[in-house]
Amino acid sequence: MRPPARGCTFSAALSATFSAALSAALAGCGGDGGPLTGVSSFRVEVVSVNGAPPPPAALPLPANRGDTAEEWAFTIEARDPAGRPAPFDGMVRLGVEPGAVIDVASEEEGAAVGRNIRLRGGVASGVVRVTAVYGPTRLWVEDIGYQPAPRGRKPVCANGLNDDAPGDVLVDFPADPGCAFADDDTEEEGSFSAGNSQPVAYALPTIADVQGGGSTTPYAFEGIQINTAAPRRVVVTRVASDGFYVTDLTGADGGYNHLFAFNFNTPANMRVCDRIEYLAGTVNEFFGFTELSFPSYEIAPFRSGDECPVPEPRVLDAPTIADPVAMERLESGLVRVEGYHISANFGPKPATGSSFAPDRSNCDLNGDGQIDFASASEGRCANACSDDPECSEWTGYSARGNYKISNGSSMIQVQTGTVSAFDPTSHRGEVLGAVTGTLRNFSGGSLNWTIEARCPDDLACEASGCVPAPKPSKEACVRARSLDDNDAETN
Structure with a gap:
């Protein structure tokens, strides 16, 4: 008879003990322990949108800008790990992605609280109001362990006691992670089981x-x-x-x-x-x-020989420049002003109090590189320059390249740094035939709008660096395709 292999010899008693232990372990991992129970997920369905069936993907609703509410009727069913109905009783939290939930309503009294709704016997139905939704949008449901306290009773999450497991030393909202809100009536965490609906078709935002x-x-x-x-x-x-x-x-x-x-x-x-x-x-x-x-x-790509689709710039007049709504409509668009002149007082030397001269429009009176509006003298100087059509404050120009132009009835800032051959301080007080560019907003100060020239084609004047007259949009600033930094000189 062959002897057993070295290292593999077991007594009969040891072999029997090992076999029994292995059998017990396998029994614990098998199906004999019974099916898994409890809530594992939620089946969510949006049954109507604004009183009509949900739209098909080919006919999406317009994107919601957040200024109106959309009403979605929905149903929720709790499911166990095998996908069967689960007898879940408790609150779930509703969300929408993308977008925001305003509130939830239910025909069952007291079932809806804020963005939450109660399931009884594993089911719930209601109407959720959502806003700022766009594109394929889904309704989400999650069990976060929230149980609102009855009206008139102090919630468990606000009673100053540790009401959950003895080893948990955290007390009440917001310290205890089991407290979803201050009116939560349990310090136990939820299962965090979740589910989402089919996508509701909205258009992408323009x-x-x-x-x-x-x-x-x-x-x-x-x-x-x-x-x-x-x-x-x-x-x-x-x-x-x-x-x-x-x-x-x-x-x-x-x-x-x-x-x-x-x-x-x-x-x-x-x-x-x-x-x-x-x-x-x-x-x-x-x-x-x-x-x-x-x-x-x-x-x-735009190809030579094609018709360039860039629109002609909107020519701004005084009423438009004075109207913040009209200007907001044009933000980032191509605009133009004609016949405006550069401020006559525009130079690096410090102003004399609130008095300005051709080379003196700097309100950084202490020379620290910035205007301190908490300082009476510097703040007064800056405000006076801002109100004066013939003053272009120097620190704004040195920091951002912006300077003021006006025509007697209105004023606006421009930025012509892309026209490297043009020095605006050398032409203070002179009329510019036209300044074209993209319109940018900056909320600080009283002159919030700046026209930024795109290239030398956007500055029409008689000085060096300018073009003699504005070019049409299909030609202006249409340069070779960018591979590197084509504005490196202005960085």
């Missing part, structure tokens, strides 16, 4: 939707994709050292159809007149200026 039809965007800090699909025509109007400007030519009569995409540097392989077929990024308000940060984009 540039006008992103601008919001007002002074601020309804989608602040959201990462969104902008609607650039046909029949929309989104064209590049400026390639700058820190990004690019676009205009949506579809439905332009209402305004708000221009946008700046902050790219941190010159976007590669882009040219004025290009069309943008895909555009996405994070929407921000930078001191009142709506911009798209970290943009992703796809270009349909």
Whole structure:
């Protein structure tokens, strides 16, 4: 008989003990322990939108700008790990992505609280009001362990006691993670089981939707994709050292159809007149200026021989410049002023109190490099210069390149740093035939709007560096495709 292999010899008793232990372990891991129970997920269905069946994907509803409410009727069913109905009784939290939940309503008295609704016997139904929804949008449900205390009774999460497990030393909201809110009546955490509905079809927001039809965007800090699909025509109007400007030519009569995409540097392989077929990024308000940060984009290149679709600039008059709503409609768009002159008092020397001279418009009176508005003298000087059409404050120019121009009835700031051969201080008091450029907003100070020239084609005057007359948009600033920083001289 062959001897057993070395290292593999076991006594009969040891072998029997090992076999019994293995059998017990396997029994604990098998199906003999019974089915898993408890809530694992939620089946969520949106059954109607604004009283009608949910729209098909091919016929989406318009993007919601956050100024109106959409009403979604819904049903919720709790499910166990096997997908069967689960007898869950408790509150669940509702959310919508993208967008925001305003409130929830239910026919069952007391079932809806804020953004929460109670399930009884594992089911619930109600109506949720949502806003700022766009694109394929889903209703989300989650068990966060929230149980609102009955009216008139002190909630467990606000009673100063540790009401959950003895080893948990955390007490009440917000210290105890089991307390969802101060009126939560349990310090136990929820299961965090979740579920979401089928997508509800809304259109992607247009540039006008992103601008919001007002002074601020309804989608602040959201990462969104902008609607650039046909029949929309989104064209590049400026390639700058820190990004690019676009205009949506579809439905332009209402305004708000221009946008700046902050790219941190010159976007590669882009040219004025290009069309943008895909555009996405994070929407921000930078001191009142709506911009798209970290943009992703796809270009349909403009080719020589094609008709450049860049629109002609809007010529601004005094009533338009004085109207903040009218100017907001034109934010980031191409605009022009004609026959304005540079301020006569525009120079680096300190002002004499609140009196200015051709070479004295600097209100940094103590020479520390900035204007201190808490200082009576510097603040008074800056305000006086701002109100004076013939004064262009020096520190604003030295920091950002902005200077003031006026025509006797209105004044506005311009930035002509892209015209490197033109020195505005050498031409103080002189009339500029036309200044064209993109319109930028900055919320500080009283002169909030600046026209930024895109290239030398945008400055028409008799001085060196200017063009004799404005060029049409299909020719102005249409340069070779950008590969490097084409505005390096102005950085």
